[in-house]
Amino acid sequence: MNEAATRQRFLFISNGHGEDWIAAAIVARLMPDICVEAYPVVGSGTAYAGICPIVGPRGRVDSGGARTAKGSLRRDVAKGGLAMLPPALKFLRSVRDSYDKVVVVGDVTVPALAWLSGYKNLFYIDCYKTGAARLYSSAERFILKRTCATAFCRADNLAAMLREDGIDAKAAGNLMMDTIPLGDYDAQSRRRHPLAITLLPGSRGETADNFARQIKALRKLDTGSVPDIFLAVAGDLSVEDLAGAADMQRSNLLSTEGDDLGSLTDGALVVHLLRGRAMGNALAESDIVLSQAGTATVQALGLGKPVIHMTSAKDRQSRFLDEQRLFGEARIAVPGDPNAVAGALSKLIASPEERQRLGAIGRQNIGGPGAMEHVLAALKR
Incomplete structure (x- = not known):
């Protein structure tokens, strides 16, 4: 009998850029013992490139699936976001009996799609709820109880709620820190200054604008205090769009490194570009992070890097406050004004003691790695 035919077949479903990376890291540890296919519900799914085949229809919405901005769901619907649902449901129904296990990585949106498609006994990895503030709502519990057999949560109180509903739920650590x-x-070979900073402008609709605001803030620093600058380019974002938004020029002098994307410069600042799949390389060399990202912010904080986050009138306050309760002082939230960002950045640059203090808070609040082995063991049972 063909060896591939005897191996278990898994389907991984993820619904966001950070979720894709987490899922892809798990898949890489399962292959080649298990046949895995991935269905990234939103976006291109570039995180799975070279790891496993991608299946299913590609969905694109204006928000990229993020729910941190007020009215994002309403805008997605208004701009045709519901059009992605029929193809997604049709695909999920067509493959319902094709896999030994279906693994969901993300928020409750995907279990909801699975519920509408008749799925049960899902393996659920919750990357959204922090457990620091709002817990599962009655509607979320209704869906998860009817679709999930096993779950890994980010906090004990979340897992306890799901156990009450008969789900085998655990909180074995922060999987984001394993992935x-x-x-x-x-990154180290590009260091020229005493300090370094990583820019994480996000992976969704306002990424270019976020990057432009970050650059405006860096231009306001005293010349002698400008750090080395790294930019992790998420997914299939256009470097040209980023360069245009910040009024910078791109250098295409690339090294032989597979994740080198060259650099941007305006004659004063130099921004080293790297693919998002090498983000950890830049974070390891950095002292401070400017971030508008989701999963990547959590990972930066967990590594002990203070994060400066630009707030916006568009922010959904309930989500922002939930996150801030978890992040504490380690994430410095300032208005998205270049002067405010530059002021916060200058204070951190001038105070190694404050960077150390905030870094310790981030590591403590986020927690360390250790969940991966528990997840792999549960999947292989």
Whole structure:
């Protein structure tokens, strides 16, 4: 009998850029003993490239699936976001009996799609709920109880709620810290200054604008205090769009490193570009992070890097406050004004003691790695 035919077949479903990377890291540890296919519900799913086949229809919405901005769901619907649902449901129904296990990585959106498609006994990895504030709602518990057999949560109180509903739920550690992406990029060789900073402008609709605001803040620093700057380019974002938004020019002088994307410069600042799949390489060399990202912010904080986050009138306050209760002082939230960002950045640059203090808070609040082995063991049972 063909060896591939005797191996278990898994389907991984993820619904966001950070979720794709977490899922892909798990898949890489399962292959080649298990046949795995991935269905990234939203976006291109570039995290799975070279790891496993991608299946299913590609869905694209204006928000990229993020729910941190007020009215994002309403805008997605208004701009045709519901059009992605029929193809997704049709696909999920067509493959319902094709896999030994279906693994969901993300928020409750995907279990909801699975519920509508008749799925049961899902393996659920919750990357959204922090357990620091709002817990599972009655509607979320209704869906999860009817679709999930096993779950890994980020906090004990979340897992306890699901256990009450008959789900085998655990909180074995922060899986995000087991899945920080590392790639082919030597950040250390590009260091020229005492400090370094990583820019994480996000992976969704306002990424170019976020990057432009971050650059405006860096331009306001005293010349002598400008750090080395790294930019992790998420997914299939256009470097040209980023360069245009920040009024910078791109250098295409690339090294032989697979994740080197060259650099951007305006004659004063130099921004070293790397693919998002090498983000961990840049974080390891950095002292401070400017971040508008989701999963990547958690990973930066867990590594002990203070994060400066630009707030916006568009922010959904309930989600922002939930996150801030978990992050504490380690994430410094300032208005998205270049002067405010530059002020916060200058204070951190000038105070190694404050960077150390905030870094310790981030590591404590986020927790360390250790969940991966528990997840793999449960999947292989």
